[in-house]
Amino acid sequence: MRPSILNLACVFLVLFSSSFSPSLGDPRVSEAGILCLKSNVTSTASIVSNFLDVMRKIAATVTEDRWANDSVTSPLPEIYALAQCHGDLTSDDCLLCFAQSRTILPRCSVLAANSGRLYLDGCFIRFDYYNFFNETVDLQHDMVKCANQSSVSAGQQARQQFAAKVDRVLTNVSAVAPENKGFAVFGEARRGGVAGVYALAQCWNTLDDKGCRECLANAMIRARNCTPGDEGRAMNAGCFMRYSTQRFYTVPTDADSLKLGIIIAIALSVAAATSLVFIVAYVGYRKLSKKREVQKKFFGVPAIVRKSNLNFNYELLEKATDFFDESMKLGQGGAGSVYKGILPDGRVVAVKRLVFNTRQWVDDFFNEVNLISGIQHKNLVRLLGCSIEGPESLLVYEYVPNRSLDQILFVKNATHVLSWQERVNIISGTAEGLAFLHGPCGVKIIHRDIKSSNVLLDEDLTAKIADFGLARCLDPENSHLSTGIAGTLGYMAPEYLVKGQLTEKADVYAFGVLVLEILSGRKNSIFGQASGSVLQSVWKQYKSNRLAECIDPVLKGKFPVSEALNVIQNALLCTQASPDLRPSMSEVVEMLNDRECIVPMPMQPPFLNNNPIPDDSSRSSNTNTGITNQLTNSEISSASTISLR
Numbered sequence: 001m002r003p004s005i006l007n008l009a010c011v012f013l014v015l016f017s018s019s020f021s022p023s024l025g026d027p028r029v030s031e032a033g034i035l036c037l038k039s040n041v042t043s044t045a046s047i048v049s050n051f052l053d054v055m056r057k058i059a060a061t062v063t064e065d066r067w068a069n070d071s072v073t074s075p076l077p078e079i080y081a082l083a084q085c086h087g088d089l090t091s092d093d094c095l096l097c098f099a100q101s102r103t104i105l106p107r108c109s110v111l112a113a114n115s116g117r118l119y120l121d122g123c124f125i126r127f128d129y130y131n132f133f134n135e136t137v138d139l140q141h142d143m144v145k146c147a148n149q150s151s152v153s154a155g156q157q158a159r160q161q162f163a164a165k166v167d168r169v170l171t172n173v174s175a176v177a178p179e180n181k182g183f184a185v186f187g188e189a190r191r192g193g194v195a196g197v198y199a200l201a202q203c204w205n206t207l208d209d210k211g212c213r214e215c216l217a218n219a220m221i222r223a224r225n226c227t228p229g230d231e232g233r234a235m236n237a238g239c240f241m242r243y244s245t246q247r248f249y250t251v252p253t254d255a256d257s258l259k260l261g262i263i264i265a266i267a268l269s270v271a272a273a274t275s276l277v278f279i280v281a282y283v284g285y286r287k288l289s290k291k292r293e294v295q296k297k298f299f300g301v302p303a304i305v306r307k308s309n310l311n312f313n314y315e316l317l318e319k320a321t322d323f324f325d326e327s328m329k330l331g332q333g334g335a336g337s338v339y340k341g342i343l344p345d346g347r348v349v350a351v352k353r354l355v356f357n358t359r360q361w362v363d364d365f366f367n368e369v370n371l372i373s374g375i376q377h378k379n380l381v382r383l384l385g386c387s388i389e390g391p392e393s394l395l396v397y398e399y400v401p402n403r404s405l406d407q408i409l410f411v412k413n414a415t416h417v418l419s420w421q422e423r424v425n426i427i428s429g430t431a432e433g434l435a436f437l438h439g440p441c442g443v444k445i446i447h448r449d450i451k452s453s454n455v456l457l458d459e460d461l462t463a464k465i466a467d468f469g470l471a472r473c474l475d476p477e478n479s480h481l482s483t484g485i486a487g488t489l490g491y492m493a494p495e496y497l498v499k500g501q502l503t504e505k506a507d508v509y510a511f512g513v514l515v516l517e518i519l520s521g522r523k524n525s526i527f528g529q530a531s532g533s534v535l536q537s538v539w540k541q542y543k544s545n546r547l548a549e550c551i552d553p554v555l556k557g558k559f560p561v562s563e564a565l566n567v568i569q570n571a572l573l574c575t576q577a578s579p580d581l582r583p584s585m586s587e588v589v590e591m592l593n594d595r596e597c598i599v600p601m602p603m604q605p606p607f608l609n610n611n612p613i614p615d616d617s618s619r620s621s622n623t624n625t626g627i628t629n630q631l632t633n634s635e636i637s638s639a640s641t642i643s644l645r
């Protein structure tokens with residue numbers, strides 16, 4: 001009897017795992033359409049901060065509700081924003097889709113007072129300068145995207161049959177969605193030689209039934225015009241509609257549980273009495289520890305991982321952090337919150353809970369951990385290992401006692417004021433750590449998120465760079481996966497921010513900004529508010545030889561002038577608009593260490609003229625003024641085709 005119990009156990013494991021781990025399907029982050037429009041508002045100093053505010057607000061709500069609308073109305077200009085995931089996305093997928101949309105949206109530059117609408121296949125995001133929440137159809141700007149491929153045979157009859165089927169399916173979702181919280185999917189399988197057709201309709205939640213109906217009626221007509229193409233998408237101001245010959249949406253869970261029921265019935269009748277005891281016991285057990293158990297079993301963590309000394313037991317880390325108690329919390333990073341943990345052997349570690357669960361890429365993830373844990377340098381925070389078998393993925397780092405640079409640098413009336421020499425040491429240490437990541441450790445790692453909160457300080461105030469390397473596997477698509485892009489905007493190189501071009505020179509740029517912050521004791525912001533951008537003010541002071549003014553006033557003039565000049569000039573070299581002109585990190589280290597070294601004259605940094613974008617075409621002829629050129633809409637769309645995807 002034993003084998004049958006085992007078999008049954010397996011059947012159950014498979015069934016339960018597939019039905020209880022629906023948290024990762026397909027976030028459908030591919031881009032369906034983007035529209036950037038120059039608005040009639042004038043770009044003022046507050047435009048970017050309002051934009052970031054409204055994005056922060058909706059990000060907070062999307063995390064909970066999977067959609068959000070909000071606005072910021074003062075100071076002017078008013079900004080309205082809406083984000084919504086399609087009804088079939090799970091919460092996790094919704095977050096992924098939203099995060100992706102936030103990385104793409106900056107292509108519609110707010111600095112140039114553009115508004116933006118972005119349709120991904122799984123979610124939508126829009127911001128504008130007026131209340132558009134009840135807009136259903138925008139005849140001038142609504143978009144359609146048809147596949148030009150057609151697998152429907154050329155005969156007229158076949159095409160008519162296909163078109164009729166598309167009609168039926170679209171009519172169904174149009175009728176169902178308004179009464180179903182604005183969302184519907186429906187499909188007809190392949191039958192009688194006519195391809196299967198699957199459709200999805202989604203209205204934005206700010207519309208009422210009537211608005212939804214009106215919007216879908218319009219979308220349906222336009223999507224239908226894509227026949228006999230294999231796919232059609234209508235992207236309206238108030239709704240999204242798509243049909244395809246592929247079933248692209250996630251099957252509603254009802255069908256799954258039905259199937260599950262049938263299989264359970266079969267399994268029961270086969271396994272009969274003896275197994276029943278086991279089943280009852282098992283189901284009872286499952287109810288107790290449903291969530292955790294399923295994920296653990298489902299992922300059947302590879303033996304190589306389990307045996308590795310990089311693998312930490314989840315329960316152990318749970319205990320070490322006092323069950324992630326608030327009192328153990330060290331901070332909140334882009335990728336997750338960090339807790340202090342004390343292991344049974346007395347070692348103190350930092351444990352990071354990842355917001356974006358990486359179970360989907362468990363092998364990649366582990367390889368990455370493996371790789372990064374092999375990287376050791378005095379200026380890099382050591383990764384000790386990870387836990388991937390629990391309900392969430394955890395990373396275990398060496399514990400760095402003095403917290404992050406921003407917590408010392410930007411705190412008013414701080415107990416410890418960093419001296420000039422301490423600042424220079426932190427700058428050199430950070431430079432060396434970065435040069436190491438970019439260079440000789442075998443794999444080139446681009447950090448992507450250099451900023452003051454990612455530079456930790458140990459007892460001797462030695463700088464240690466945190467959080468490197470994992471971005472690569474957190475997002476295989478090579479983009480910046482973080483809902484918190486806003487927080488790091490001031491550090492993002494213009495070519496990365498706008499075109500998604502990521503090279504190690506983006507790190508060099510961020511490093512330059514960081515150095516200016518360390519020298520001036522001020523946080524950079526690119527939007528010339530009251531204090532103005534650090535980049536901007538240092539540049540002006542540098543140009544007019546008023547160097548002493550760049551340095552943090554709390555130092556009361558206690559610093560060597562020639563060294564200060566060297567460091568500032570280095571930082572300005574790093575923040576030049578054109579990536580080619582920026583030095584490499586190893587050159588920076590050399591220039592910082594060699595007092596005799598002649599540092600070249602820097603060119604003007606970007607972000608000084610309300611437009612952060614260096615224009616490629618003018619780079620060769622005139623780097624200085626290239627940054628003032630406006631990107632036209634066609635340039636934006638050509639940029640969008642080459643970047644991020």
Ligand SMILES: *[C@@H]1O[C@H](CO)[C@@H](O)[C@H](O)[C@H]1NC(C)=O
Pocket residue numbers: 040041130
């Ligand atoms: C901008 O355009 C909107 C409509 O598109 C209009 O209502 C508004 O008055 C305009 N604002 C200015 C400052 O022209």
Ligand SMILES: *[C@@H]1O[C@H](CO)[C@@H](O)[C@H](O)[C@H]1NC(C)=O
Pocket residue numbers: 069070071133134206207
């Ligand atoms: C969201 O949209 C609804 C419907 O248009 C509106 O009533 C509500 O005020 C909006 N919410 C916010 C926070 O703007």
Ligand SMILES: *[C@@H]1O[C@H](CO)[C@@H](O)[C@H](O)[C@H]1NC(C)=O
Pocket residue numbers: 131134135
């Ligand atoms: C949308 O709301 C505005 C006021 O917020 C109103 O003037 C306009 O008529 C509404 N449009 C529709 C189509 O309901």
Ligand SMILES: *[C@@H]1O[C@H](CO)[C@@H](O)[C@H](O)[C@H]1NC(C)=O
Pocket residue numbers: 148149
């Ligand atoms: C679709 O058509 C466009 C232009 O008409 C073309 O550039 C593109 O390569 C085509 N795509 C496919 C998949 O055939």
Ligand SMILES: *[C@@H]1O[C@H](CO)[C@@H](O)[C@H](O)[C@H]1NC(C)=O
Pocket residue numbers: 171172173175176186
């Ligand atoms: C849409 O399809 C579903 C599933 O077949 C069906 O139950 C429903 O009646 C259809 N609704 C309309 C309005 O056609």
